[in-house]
Amino acid sequence: MMNEIISPVQIKVEPVESSRIHEVDFENLVFGEKFSDHMFVMEYEDGSWKEPVIKPYGQIQISPALNTLHYGQAIFEGMKAFYKDENTINIFRPDVHHERLNNTARRMIIPETDYDTFITALEELLKLDYKWVPKKPGTALYIRPLIFASADLLAARSSDKFSYYIITSPVGAYYAEGFNPVKLTTTHEYVRAVEGGTGEAKTAGNYAASFLPARKAAQEGYTQVLWLDAKEHKYVEEVGTMNIHFLIGNTLVTPGLFGSILPGVTRRSVITLAKEWGYNVEERRISIDEVFDAHEKGELKEVFGSGTAAVISPVGLIHHKGKTIHIGDDKIGPVAKKLFDSITDIQYGRKEDTYGWVHSVKV
Numbered sequence: 001m002m003n004e005i006i007s008p009v010q011i012k013v014e015p016v017e018s019s020r021i022h023e024v025d026f027e028n029l030v031f032g033e034k035f036s037d038h039m040f041v042m043e044y045e046d047g048s049w050k051e052p053v054i055k056p057y058g059q060i061q062i063s064p065a066l067n068t069l070h071y072g073q074a075i076f077e078g079m080k081a082f083y084k085d086e087n088t089i090n091i092f093r094p095d096v097h098h099e100r101l102n103n104t105a106r107r108m109i110i111p112e113t114d115y116d117t118f119i120t121a122l123e124e125l126l127k128l129d130y131k132w133v134p135k136k137p138g139t140a141l142y143i144r145p146l147i148f149a150s151a152d153l154l155a156a157r158s159s160d161k162f163s164y165y166i167i168t169s170p171v172g173a174y175y176a177e178g179f180n181p182v183k184l185t186t187t188h189e190y191v192r193a194v195e196g197g198t199g200e201a202k203t204a205g206n207y208a209a210s211f212l213p214a215r216k217a218a219q220e221g222y223t224q225v226l227w228l229d230a231k232e233h234k235y236v237e238e239v240g241t242m243n244i245h246f247l248i249g250n251t252l253v254t255p256g257l258f259g260s261i262l263p264g265v266t267r268r269s270v271i272t273l274a275k276e277w278g279y280n281v282e283e284r285r286i287s288i289d290e291v292f293d294a295h296e297k298g299e300l301k302e303v304f305g306s307g308t309a310a311v312i313s314p315v316g317l318i319h320h321k322g323k324t325i326h327i328g329d330d331k332i333g334p335v336a337k338k339l340f341d342s343i344t345d346i347q348y349g350r351k352e353d354t355y356g357w358v359h360s361v362k363v
């Protein structure tokens with residue numbers, strides 16, 4: 001079927017000769033291991049982004065002197081598209097993801113990209129690869145835009161050439177057998193980000209630096225690290241790939257955005273819904289001691305993470321300095337569940353999107 005949106009951007013399309021889709025076991029999708037037939041590519045050189053093209057997904061040739069490999073001038077986004085019906089694929093909040101991509105680009109002095117090219121590229125990719133959008137409940141097509149320094153340059157300074165790719169990957173349901181509350185631990189040995197650093201940017205180095213503490217936490221039986229602020233080791237920040245929320249009494253407390261936390265798109269959606277449902281919503285500093293005190297007083301009703309991958313992830317346990325608190329009998333709480341249901345209902349088009357969060361693509 002033809003696209004109904006008249007696009008202002010012309011993207012050259014080189015379609016695959018034969019699809020690889022038969023190689024994919026859609027019943028057993030593992031996150032981020034299979035890539036759809038096509039990818040978007042655009043190069044930046046001599047001060048401007050050049051002709052965009054969509055071509056078969058495949059290997060790229062790089063030199064060992066590639067600036068990114070040495071200095072990590074690389075940024076990305078993570079978002080999802082959902083199967084609504086045989087003619088419609090829903091992309092969740094592409095405008096907000098693109099805004100964050102540009103915010104990240106500015107921090108890493110990577111040239112910004114325009115929204116028209118971004119959304120046209122996504123529409124074209126989905127029209128070509130709509131069969132790669134899995135249909136089972138809970139599944140989605142994960143979309144990964146990335147931009148990296150592509151000059152061959154060993155000097156430790158910004159590149160003047162960049163490559164912009166968008167690749168997509170069918171992903172399975174995050175909760176195959178119901179919600180599994182995660183176990184979090186704080187760490188005093190490491191920090192993730194500090195105000196003035198790159199914490200609020202979605203840039204490669206933030207993740208590389210978190211792998212060792214994450215591995216140590218896993219070896220101790222925890223799912224993830226619950227990051228505290230880098231200066232005082234006192235205030236709660238976020239988790240590896242999700243933001244965190246605390247329901248204390250009737251108040252939903254979410255760590256505020258002061259520069260070291262990634263401003264999550266799901267976080268923003270959670271805050272909007274909670275406000276609309278009449279909860280007191282506070283974005284502010286919250287200390288780990290306040291969380292433990294609230295638990296002691298019986299006021300800590302729920303703790304959950306929010307992020308593109310799981311949408312809402314209940315937290316069943318927090319460990320801090322030798323003490324452990326258990327939250328919610330290892331089950332998802334009613335507010336977390338209602339948020340999960342409401343956001344996924346909008347994503348799959350099961351309920352009307354009164355917020356304008358979904359960008360529907362006719363395929």
Ligand SMILES: Cc1ncc(COP(=O)(O)O)c(C=O)c1O
Pocket residue numbers: 078238239240241242243262263264265266267306307308309
């Ligand atoms: C460090 C970090 N925090 C939070 C999030 C959640 O953000 P979003 O809801 O936009 O996926 C992510 C995932 O992208 C992340 O990598």
